[in-house]
Amino acid sequence: MRLDGRVAIVTGSGRSLGRAYAEALAAAGAAVVVNDVDPTTAAETVASITDAGGRAVAVIAPVGPASTADALVDAALSNFGRLDILVANAGVLRDRVLWKMGDDDFDAVVDTHLRGTFTCGRAAAIAMRAQAEGGRIILIGSPAGQYGSFGQTNYAAVKAGLVAMARTWSLELGRAGITANAVIPTALSPMTATIPAYTAVYEDFVAGNPIPTEYRRDHALGSPEDVAPLIVWLASELSAEVTGQAIGIGGDRITLYSHPASLRTVDSDGGWSAAGIDAAWRSELADLAQPSGPPSRD
DSSP, X not given: OOOTTOEEEETTOXXXXXXXXXXXXXXXXXXXXXXXXOHHXXXXXXXXXXXTTOOEEXXXXXXXXXXXXXXXXXXXXXXXXXXXXXXXXXXOOOOBOGGGOOHHHHHHHIIIIIIHHHHHHHHHHHHHHHHTSOXXXXXXXXXXXXXXXXXXXXHHHHHHHHHHHHHHHHHHHGGGTEEEXXXXXXXXXXXXXGSHHHHHHHHHHHTTOXXXXXXXXXXXXXXXXXXXXXXXXXXXXXXXXXXXXXXXXXXXXXXXXXXXXOOOOOOOTTOOOHHHHHHHIIIIIGGGOOOSSSOOXX
């Protein structure tokens, strides 16, 4: 599956998942604009790509401000002459339970994930529409945005917002031949290592040990490189009809997430009283109520 002649931007691609995405796109033939706030890791990703015969340049800047988005698009156009693919991956964590989460904790996550994806998506869409040859926008979500996650009000909210953003952009950009999809990765990374249940597995992985089959299957948890093929496929012509979707991948498992849907509707002539709502809840709706948090793996 080749991406020869295509040009991609991958935000937050100095390490871990972002680096795996950038390297996989380059291996498929795309030129890549690497982005990170750390010049050392960004240079390492660029060197990894160019040493393998690929093309890459780096833009060192925090994702969020419109100026960074413009610089990324400018780097693609000035160095490689076009822009075909945006992978909006950059992110940060500021985990706190609600009553301990400060404004700065909330704002840092919103600015990087949500505003950063918006500004980069807007700049990329403008360039792709002017180019008039279609394009691919791939946003990186999280299971936290699908199910909620204890201690992650900020992170869960923005990741849910990114899926809604991809679905909205799929409507707005379809006529221009630009697809927009969300990828929900589950992989061992420095972020995953902060989850107590996975800390030991991550440490073993970093030490070079294989990921146990139990985690690859039952937890859909693999390496960053296990996620990268989905990015390549969504960037290719073979996925031209796929847009507005949230697709999960990790370890040995791929998952297609549903759009929100009504579970049941109940009508009452003339409207509802509080007592009527209580009765309807108990008789018609309570058994359909859905739990918060990820599905049980028992």
